[in-house]
Amino acid sequence: MMTDYTPIDCASYSEYEAAIVQHLRLSWRQPYGLSRIEVVRPVDLETRHQEEFLVIETPDRNTVELRLDQIIKAEAL
Numbered sequence: 001m002m003t004d005y006t007p008i009d010c011a012s013y014s015e016y017e018a019a020i021v022q023h024l025r026l027s028w029r030q031p032y033g034l035s036r037i038e039v040v041r042p043v044d045l046e047t048r049h050q051e052e053f054l055v056i057e058t059p060d061r062n063t064v065e066l067r068l069d070q071i072i073k074a075e076a077l
Contacts, residue, residue, distance in 0.1 A: 019076055024042055
């Protein structure tokens with residue numbers, strides 16, 4: 001299965017792994033070119049079909065999977 005996923009560097013991946021125990025202020029690209037900034041709780045990292053995802057919990061307790069190459073900025077709080 002071919003995708004347009006662009007792998008991120010290992011250092012960034014390691015930072016996401018470490019962040020799973022804390023909250024993050026994330027900025028990410030959504031469909032149709034929209035961007036979003038929110039304080040979230042990272043829950044897990046997953047890999048499927050050669051794409052990597054950060055699973056987050058939003059303040060309203062929804063679980064969202066963000067493809068790592070769609071994250072614009074991550075700041076540990």
